[in-house]
Amino acid sequence: MLLPGCVDYAIRDSDVESLPPVVVEERFVQAPLPEIDVLFVVDSTGSMADEQASLAAAASTFLDVLDDLQLTYQVGVTSTDPADDGALRGRPWIITGGSDSGSESLATALQVGTASAPPAAGFHTAALALDDALGLNRGFRRAGAGLHVVFVSDGDDQSDTWLGGDPESAFLAVLEADEEESGRLARVSAVVGDVPDGCRTNANSALPGTRYAAVAEATGGIVESICAADFAAIATALGGAAADWPTRFPLQAAPVDGSALVEVDGVRVESGWWLDTVEPALVFNLAPPADAEISVVYTLAESE
Amino acid sequence: MSTLLLALAAVSGPAAAAPFVLYDLQMEDGGFVAEGDAHQWSWGVVTNGPGAGFDGTRAWSTGLTRDYLNDSVDTLEIPVPDLTGVARPTLSFQHWYDIAPGDHAWIEVDTGNGFVMATPLYGYPVTSGFVGASGGWRTVVLDLSPFGPAPRVRLAFEADLGGAADGWTIDDVAFHDGDVAAPRLSGLSGLVDTEDLEGPYVVEVDAEDDTLVSTVTLWWTTGSLTGWARMDSTGGGGWRGEIPAQSPGTTVNYWVEASDGLNTSREPVDAELEFRVYLPAPTDLLGPEGRIVGATVPLSWTPPESSHEVLGYSVLRGGLSVMEVIHPWAEVPILGGAEIFEVRALYAAGGGDLSVPLGLDGVVPVIHGLEPASAWPGETLRVRLGGEYLLLVKGEVVADLGPGVTITGVDVRDVDSAWLNLELEHDANAGHRNLTLHSADMTITLAEAFDVLPDTDRPRLTAIAPESVRQGDQAELSIDFVGALDAAPQVDLGDGLVVESVEQTDANTLVVRYTVATDAALGDRTVTVDDGVRVFDGVTLEVKDAFITTSRGCDTPASGGTIPGVALALVGLAGTLARRRPQAEAPPADSRPIPE
Known part of the structure; x- marks a missing residue:
């Protein structure tokens, strides 16, 4: 600190036997908005009316979570009906974070109807929806954007006719190809009947979503029960699973614990962070917002 | 008898003969006599067959409330008034019938020798009488002139063994003196x-x-x-x-x-x-299949086959003509949503019939605008493009803002938004610029999307006082500017100077509290003010030598400043630190060196 009329330690003097503590400042810029494309694949067979209504009611919760996470997102919905060829439903069919009526659009799109005859081929229709070459959903999959596919069904996948005898592996291969193309993680979550016994609500029952759950677990996604009463909680979990946001900012050297002053976008932040002195880093409890300028001034541990 | 009317009124000029006896059959049955095998002629409210009488609810019928019976011959005798002195006696009645095959109905007259079949004017449908269905209420006229002053008249109905229908219903039976038969x-x-x-x-x-x-x-x-x-x-x-x-x-x-x-x-x-x-319509009106995104939609049709020459076509959207073309195809503007299209051939004699309508449901890409939407010549800035159904894809978008404005980069954010990096030439002419966007085989334009502002109005810094500072100083300076600030400004005084606070004291003055590093490099710095939208410049600040270069052992307590309670060795502060993004693996190569 510089004091008026008193300039301390302005001259480096190798003759001085005891150097004062060395204070350094490091600056970071939080990553820009992470990009995520979320594809809902909703079972469109006759038993799904209640579940679709519950899902639609939780649409705003889901988008609120994405908004709170400051993700640059695109959300689309397709059905499990092979006749749909994976075309995204609704208007607009790609819902973005900038849309004023995103919740309403998503709620409408999630109600894909219940007129489809079996088979409910979720993996197959998801693969079609993600296939840029088909041109149906142009712009939905973005280079550099992560992918989160959410299957919602009271049955299990029945894509054998299109994906062969091992639809799980076939769909995992689709995700791997997507990861290679986008350079980002492709993840699956499943809102399905409990494995292995299925589940039952007052009005409906659900078969175990064995295949969907297996792929979700294989990709690090979450598995929720479609018989759960609280779809808002599911939406919150799904939205959270879509985020991958930096909270840790590595420092060049170990700081003296308690010595740091932290500013985010020029505003002093007194709490909500801590210094990792072992693996030197500034660690926030909650990620700073996108593009935030982060400044940390700290005393070097070696200089004490 | 309320149903008996006497035609006493004189008739002036040609007019149909009024009835001198009329049985309207609404209040009474007229004294008609029903006989026969099944006695199935009856008078009352009609609910079967015609569902009502000719001019009321009641009538005589072989099936008032149900189909007639089989294997029966039944008659209904109509009381005939005394025809003595009547010059041309005529019977008329209204009837409705639906008679099953094999059954029939007819009129009989008895002049004293027994009932015999009589033929009404214009005859029966077949020789056996009325058969089949009448197709509604019809008038029957029978000339009674040949039958003397006191004939008996009855209606006969015969049903065979099989099949039945609604039967025969009659109403408004009347006797006239004169011609009542229309051609x-x-x-x-x-x-x-x-x-x-x-x-x-x-x-x-x-x-x-x-x-x-x-x-x-x-x-x-x-x-x-x-x-x-x-x-x-x-x-x-x-x-x-x-x-x-x-x-x-x-x-x-x-x-x-x-x-x-x-x-x-x-x-x-x-x-x-x-x-x-009519003049014939085009056929086979066709549009695109699948999802429709665009400001226009391609339509085609087959020209009509006609002896009249087709001069062109009018294309209608929602019933209104939107364009006329020569060829049987067109790129037709759409409004978005469900719309109905039709085509009409244009002939020398006028417009032909409309084609079979074609329903399409499309969406129209729209650019909402740029933000910010203006800049001064020489500026470099980043503007946000937003819209609907733009189908933006990274690496596949081309944008143009006209002369003097170069778009150096397009950073697609999602399908409907992107950042455009703009460079305005120093000699760019002031005025509106239209934005043209090419995306997904579409060309989308927004008129007057961006303004190049007159250079004379450019916001800039006009004065700084004092114009120089010394190493180690901690004081205030003022900056005058012209133009308006969009937000609380950030002031950059250059390397080695720390801005501790900025206060706008009036519309065009900022007061900046600053600290100069003791080892700040000597010389001029360009001063900039950033209001979040653009950076102002126009003045410089000089750093001079400190008057006092050393002062050891100063024990003035820490007070104020940016980092209270921490001793500071300022070695090229913020200005020398490049920003970096956190990287989990990469070393922080661009951070400031740690002092040895």
């Missing part, structure tokens, strides 16, 4: 839809009467216009009339009326015939 019309020619615009359209009909057909009139309507023409006799009961030429697209309704001077008939009795004068 009978038949064989009215039905005109078909025609491309003939010259006309006339010839109508023929046969007319007969028990006396003489005096006139036959052809009537027509075209919308609200009604016309008529006398028909000419062609001999042998035939008559011929003409409807004049009509415009294409005209629907003509027509009918014929015939009169014997007293009574008038019409054909069709309670309907009209119809034909259209």
Whole structure:
């Protein structure tokens, strides 16, 4: 600190036997908005009316979570009906974070109807929806954007006719190809009947979503029960699973614990962070917002 | 008897003979006598067959409430008034019938030698009498002149062993003195839809009467216009009339009326015939399949087959013409949403019929705008593009803002938004610029999307006081500027100077509290003010040598400053630190060196 009329330690003097503590400042810029494309694949067979209504009611919760996470997102919905060829439903069919009526659009799109005859081929229709070459959903999959596919069904996948005898592996291969193309993680979550016994609500029952759950677990996604009463909680979990946001900012050297002053976008932040002195880093409890300028001034541990 | 009316009134001029006895059968049964095997003639409210009488709820019928019975012959005798002195006695009644095959109905008259079949005017449908269905209420007229002053009249109905129907219902039975029979019309020619615009359209009909057909009139309507023409006799009961030429697209309704001077008939009795004068429509109107995104939609159709020359086509959207083209295809503007398209061929004589409509449901890409939407010449800035259904894809978007503005990069954020990096040439002319965006085979434009502002209005810094500072100083300076700030500004005084606070003291002055590093490099720095939208400059600040270069052991307590309680060795502060993004693996190569 510089004091008026008193300039301390302005001259480096190798003759001085005891150097004062060395204070350094490091600056970071939080990553820009992470990009995520979320594809809902909703079972469109006759038993799904209640579940679709519950899902639609939780649409705003889901988008609120994405908004709170400051993700640059695109959300689309397709059905499990092979006749749909994976075309995204609704208007607009790609819902973005900038849309004023995103919740309403998503709620409408999630109600894909219940007129489809079996088979409910979720993996197959998801693969079609993600296939840029088909041109149906142009712009939905973005280079550099992560992918989160959410299957919602009271049955299990029945894509054998299109994906062969091992639809799980076939769909995992689709995700791997997507990861290679986008350079980002492709993840699956499943809102399905409990494995292995299925589940039952007052009005409906659900078969175990064995295949969907297996792929979700294989990709690090979450598995929720479609018989759960609280779809808002599911939406919150799904939205959270879509985020991958930096909270840790590595420092060049170990700081003296308690010595740091932290500013985010020029505003002093007194709490909500801590210094990792072992693996030197500034660690926030909650990620700073996108593009935030982060400044940390700290005393070097070696200089004490 | 309330149903008996005496025709006492004198008749002035030609008029149909009024009844001197009328049984309207609403309040009483008229004293008709029902006999026969099943006694199935009955009087009352009609719920079967016609569902009502001719002019009320009641009538006589063989099946008032149900189909008639089989294997029966039944009669209904009508009381005949004394016909003495009646010059031309005539019986008339209204009847409705639906008679099953094998069954029949007829009229009988007894002049003292027993009942025998009598033939009404214009005869029976078949020799055995009335069979099949009447097709509505019809009038029957029987001339009683040949039967003397006191004939007996009855209606006979015979049902065989199998099959039954609604039966025979009669109402409004009347006796007249005179001619009550209107001419009978038949064989009215039905005109078909025609491309003939010259006309006339010839109508023929046969007319007969028990006396003489005096006139036959052809009537027509075209919308609200009604016309008529006398028909000419062609001999042998035939008559011929003409409807004049009509415009294409005209629907003509027509009918014929015939009169014997007293009574008038019409054909069709309670309907009209119809034909259209038209020019044919294009066929096979087709549009794109699947999802439609664009400001226009391609439509094509098959030209009509016609003897008339097609000059072009009019394309209609929502019933309104939106364009005219020569070829059987067009790029038609759409509004978005569900819309109906039709095509009409244009002939020398006028527009033809509309094609079968085509429904399409499309969306129109729209650019909402740029933010910010203006800049001064020489500026470099980043503007946000937003819209709907733009289908933006990274690496596949080309944008243009016209002369003097170069778009150096397009950073697609999602399908509907992107950042555009702009460089305005120093000599760019002030004025509006239109934005043209090429995306997904679409070209989307937004007029006056961006303004190059007049250089004379450019916000800039005009003065700084003092114009120089010294190493180690901690004080205030003021900066004057012209223009308006969009937000709280950030002031950059250059390397080695820390801005501790900024206060806007009036509309065009900032007061900046600053600290100069003791080792800040000497010389001029460009001062900038960043209001979050753009960076102002225009003044410089000089750093001079400190008056005092050393002062050890100063024990002034820490107070104020940016980092209270921490001793600071300022070695090239913020200005020398480059920003970096957190990287989990990469070393922080661009952070400031740690002092040795």
